[in-house]
Amino acid sequence: MLSFTKIKVLTIYLILISTIFFASLNLKKNNLIDKNINLGLDLQGGSYILLEIDTEPLINQKLQAKVIPIKKLLNKAEINFKDFLISTNNISLIIDKEQQNKFKNFFFNKQENSVNNFITEYNKFELDLEFNQNKALIKFSNFGLVSLNNAALKQSIEIIRRRIDDVGTKEPTILQRGDKRILVELPGIDNPERVKELLGKTAQLTFRLVSKDDGFGSEKLILSENKEELIVSKRVVVSGDNLVDAQPQFDNQSNQPIVLFTLDRLGAQKFGKITTENVGRRLAIVLDNTIISAPQIREPITTGTGTISGGFSFQESTDLALLLRSGALPAPINIVEERTVGPDLGKDSIDAGVFSLIVGFVLVILFMFIKYRIFGLVSNISLIANLFMMVGILTILEATLTLPGIAGIILTVGMAVDSNVLIYERIKEELKTEKSIIHAFDTGYNKAKITVIDANVTTLIAAVILFIFGSGPVKGFAVTLGIGIVTTLFSAYFIARHLTSVIVLNDNKGKYFKL
Amino acid sequence: MNNKINFSNFFNIANIFSLLLVVISILFLFFKGLNYGVDFKGGTLLEIRIENKNIQIQDIRSSLNIAELGDVNVKQFGKEGDFLIKFEKNANSNEKFITDLKNIISNKIGSDVNFRRVESVGPKVSSELLKQGLTAIVIALGAMLFYIWIRFEWQFSLGAIVALIHDVIITLGIFSILSFEVNLSIVAAVLTIVGYSMNDTVVIFDRIRENLLKYSKIKTNEIADMSVNETLSRTVITSLTTLLALFSIFILGGEILKGFSFAMILGVIIGTYSSIFVASPVLNYFKVTQETLLKDDEI
Numbered sequence: 001m002l003s004f005t006k007i008k009v010l011t012i013y014l015i016l017i018s019t020i021f022f023a024s025l026n027l028k029k030n031n032l033i034d035k036n037i038n039l040g041l042d043l044q045g046g047s048y049i050l051l052e053i054d055t056e057p058l059i060n061q062k063l064q065a066k067v068i069p070i071k072k073l074l075n076k077a078e079i080n081f082k083d084f085l086i087s088t089n090n091i092s093l094i095i096d097k098e099q100q101n102k103f104k105n106f107f108f109n110k111q112e113n114s115v116n117n118f119i120t121e122y123n124k125f126e127l128d129l130e131f132n133q134n135k136a137l138i139k140f141s142n143f144g145l146v147s148l149n150n151a152a153l154k155q156s157i158e159i160i161r162r163r164i165d166d167v168g169t170k171e172p173t174i175l176q177r178g179d180k181r182i183l184v185e186l187p188g189i190d191n192p193e194r195v196k197e198l199l200g201k202t203a204q205l206t207f208r209l210v211s212k213d214d215g216f217g218s219e220k221l222i223l224s225e226n227k228e229e230l231i232v233s234k235r236v237v238v239s240g241d242n243l244v245d246a247q248p249q250f251d252n253q254s255n256q257p258i259v260l261f262t263l264d265r266l267g268a269q270k271f272g273k274i275t276t277e278n279v280g281r282r283l284a285i286v287l288d289n290t291i292i293s294a295p296q297i298r299e300p301i302t303t304g305t306g307t308i309s310g311g312f313s314f315q316e317s318t319d320l321a322l323l324l325r326s327g328a329l330p331a332p333i334n335i336v337e338e339r340t341v342g343p344d345l346g347k348d349s350i351d352a353g354v355f356s357l358i359v360g361f362v363l364v365i366l367f368m369f370i371k372y373r374i375f376g377l378v379s380n381i382s383l384i385a386n387l388f389m390m391v392g393i394l395t396i397l398e399a400t401l402t403l404p405g406i407a408g409i410i411l412t413v414g415m416a417v418d419s420n421v422l423i424y425e426r427i428k429e430e431l432k433t434e435k436s437i438i439h440a441f442d443t444g445y446n447k448a449k450i451t452v453i454d455a456n457v458t459t460l461i462a463a464v465i466l467f468i469f470g471s472g473p474v475k476g477f478a479v480t481l482g483i484g485i486v487t488t489l490f491s492a493y494f495i496a497r498h499l500t501s502v503i504v505l506n507d508n509k510g511k512y513f514k515l
Numbered sequence: 516m517n518n519k520i521n522f523s524n525f526f527n528i529a530n531i532f533s534l535l536l537v538v539i540s541i542l543f544l545f546f547k548g549l550n551y552g553v554d555f556k557g558g559t560l561l562e563i564r565i566e567n568k569n570i571q572i573q574d575i576r577s578s579l580n581i582a583e584l585g586d587v588n589v590k591q592f593g594k595e596g597d598f599l600i601k602f603e604k605n606a607n608s609n610e611k612f613i614t615d616l617k618n619i620i621s622n623k624i625g626s627d628v629n630f631r632r633v634e635s636v637g638p639k640v641s642s643e644l645l646k647q648g649l650t651a652i653v654i655a656l657g658a659m660l661f662y663i664w665i666r667f668e669w670q671f672s673l674g675a676i677v678a679l680i681h682d683v684i685i686t687l688g689i690f691s692i693l694s695f696e697v698n699l700s701i702v703a704a705v706l707t708i709v710g711y712s713m714n715d716t717v718v719i720f721d722r723i724r725e726n727l728l729k730y731s732k733i734k735t736n737e738i739a740d741m742s743v744n745e746t747l748s749r750t751v752i753t754s755l756t757t758l759l760a761l762f763s764i765f766i767l768g769g770e771i772l773k774g775f776s777f778a779m780i781l782g783v784i785i786g787t788y789s790s791i792f793v794a795s796p797v798l799n800y801f802k803v804t805q806e807t808l809l810k811d812d813e814i
Binding site: 042050052192193196197334335336337338339340341342344345348349352353355356357359360363364367368371403404406407410411413414415417418421422425429450451454455456457458459460461462463465466468469470471472473474477478481 | 562564606611613614629630631632633634635636637639640644647648650651654655658659662666699700702703706707709710711713714717718721722745746748749752753755756757758759760761763764766767768769771772775776779
């Protein structure tokens with residue numbers, strides 16, 4: 001165990017030197033090789049936001065959109081029906097038993113089916129049809145719901161990305177988590193509240209006429225400026241989908257912040273038509289069920305551009321323009337988890353973490369030196385090498401260092417000496433019966449090997465499970481703990497063993513032996 | 516450390532003591548339960564810093580008497596002027612909530628307030644996190660059991676797992692007794708404790724197995740005694756260096772790591788104790804002898 005070939009020694013120190021090189025990359029930003037340890041949100045400050053989409057309203061909305069196609073289909077197939085009812089997640093109607101099969105055939109027709117889409121991905125239909133006596137029940141199939149959900153989630157991620165890019169946050173992370181959630185990480189953000197407001201808004205913009213009669217086809221909405229209640233038609237003249245651009249500006253006359261919007265061709269046509277026909281009436285600009293403003297139409301607007309003024313502050317007009325530009329979310333989104341750390345706390349955490357690392361390190365090193373003298377020194381050199389290698393590997397992997405991650409490094413320092421202690425204690429035992437010192441060291445290393453591996457595997461198991469189940473900062477702990485085990489084994493069995501062999505082989509008289 | 520300590524003499528007493536601790540822990544866990552933090556209970560946690568150092572806890576508490584925040588808890592957190600506020604309501608429902616709250620507090624106490632940390636977890640996520648944490652601990656225990664089972668004989672596996680469960684229950688029991696807050700980092704600590712305690716147990720077991728094969732005439736208890744003694748100085752030194760590292764985190768690592776390092780310190784002490792006084796006696800109860808090792812390989 002104590003003999004090393006030249007190649008082996010070379011490889012060991014080459015590995016050590018290269019990890020030290022990578023570790024040193026962290027001293028300077030933007031160096032030749034662009035590799036650094038990333039600081040976690042808890043150390044550099046920032047926000048972790050977990051969003052969940054709520055597909056319920058979307059399901060209802062999509063179901064509403066099926067009403068006309070279904071009625072058309074029924075008419076085309078000459079099927080008599082009555083009691084056509086829409087509830088939150090299904091449509092029910094009464095059809096005579098004799099005609100039910102006919103309806104079924106039309107309903108599950110793979111070709112030219114404008115009602116029930118066939119999802120090739122799952123080889124299934126979007127909608128389900130069930131009969132109970134003469135009552136037919138139409139609802140989304142499980143596959144329909146899944147594909148609806150997936151599409152909405154993908155689109156939401158896209159829109160959220162656009163919104164965040166627009167705010168100009170550096171290096172945001174936007175990831176899908178499970179089938180309903182989106183994880184947003186915003187490092188170094190100074191105003192998380194503003195971003196949260198931007199993320200949470202559905203930003204469904206509609207232009208609708210204000211009407212006088214409160215009946216079917218209209219609804220009461222609040223005008224945000226003065227809390228006035230207006231009756232607004234449910235018919236949408238133009239929606240945010242027709243928007244191609246929106247920019248914040250100042251009004252020429254009043255010098256108030258406003259939003260200037262531009263419609264696409266179709267939108268401009270519709271807008272022109274409505275404004276021409278309804279001069280004198282009020283047009284409500286509705287954002288997520290609140291009226292932002294309801295100006296009177298003074299003259300036809302045919303250019304496809306217009307302004308929204310609603311007594312905004314400049315920030316509000318900027319945000320509104322941003323929301324309109326990036327588009328509406330297909331479904332409402334809720335924040336289900338938020339963790340924000342301010343930059344000054346992050347810095348305090350780094351300071352405290354690094355300070356306790358240094359103190360812990362020095363204490364352990366002193367202890368080992370006092371206990372084992374020259375071999376304590378060997379163990380300490382391998383511990384320092386261990387620390388460098390940990391940092392080096394973290395850099396190579398561009399891993400994220402968190403506060404618990406620093407704790408993991410400190411803990412590794414405490415536990416890493418275990419391998420050397422196991423070995424030295426074993427050698428001490430061997431020395432009691434063994435005359436040859438070299439032989440004692442050899443058997444010591446050999447016999448301790450299995451125990452050392454066993455002992456480290458158990459910690460590794462804990463680290464792996466923690467990595468799989470842990471979230472956020474805790475995952476950082478698992479990473480450093482896991483890497484620490486690998487570097488510990490390397491430094492104990494290669495570096496420390498090699499150094500030991502150099503000492504033992506050159507000192508046959510046992511001058512240094514006082515284990 | 517050459518003086519031999521007759522650990523086996525204390526096995527019975529220690530086991531009764533352990534059993535008592537486990538029973539007390541279970542009773543506490545059952546009747547008092549754990550003091551779950553925001554991660555597992557849902558709600559909001561704020562770490563704030565106030566420039567005006569004359570502000571007292573009760574000032575902050577009374578400033579929060581507005582809005583329905585639910586159960587509010589305010590405490591000093593580290594330095595003067597730093598406070599930790601916890602309440603049941605989660606801040607996620609309303610995007611302006613935090614901004615409004617900041618204004619309310621700074622108006623009422625008449626000083627600038629810096630929100631250094633905001634953590635808000637909804638009820639669904641917190642129950643998922645709790646479930647995830649428990650699953651992680653159970654899987655870790657299972658994985659350890661499996662590892663020992665393939666490396667050793669089943670009696671060893673059982674001994675190790677009894678020791679691990681002993682450690683986890685007592686650590687959580689102490690948390691319950693002290694009403695110490697349990698959050699995600701405590702799960703990390705418990706998992707590490709499981710790894711550490713296992714590590715300690717394995718070292719002793721390795722030696723017991725080696726000695727069992729070497730000496731066929733000596734009783735199991737004496738073999739255990741001999742093995743514990745032989746590995747004792749290693750056990751003590753490793754525990755010491757680990758504790759040195761942990762205490763430096765506990766004292767100097769800042770408030771956020773306090774709970775984690777406290778749990779780890781408890782765990783290392785309990786884990787060291789259990790590998791000597793819990794895991795080893797189990798082998799004796801199962802009459803593990805040299806024969807057990809030699810005839811094995813059937814499971």
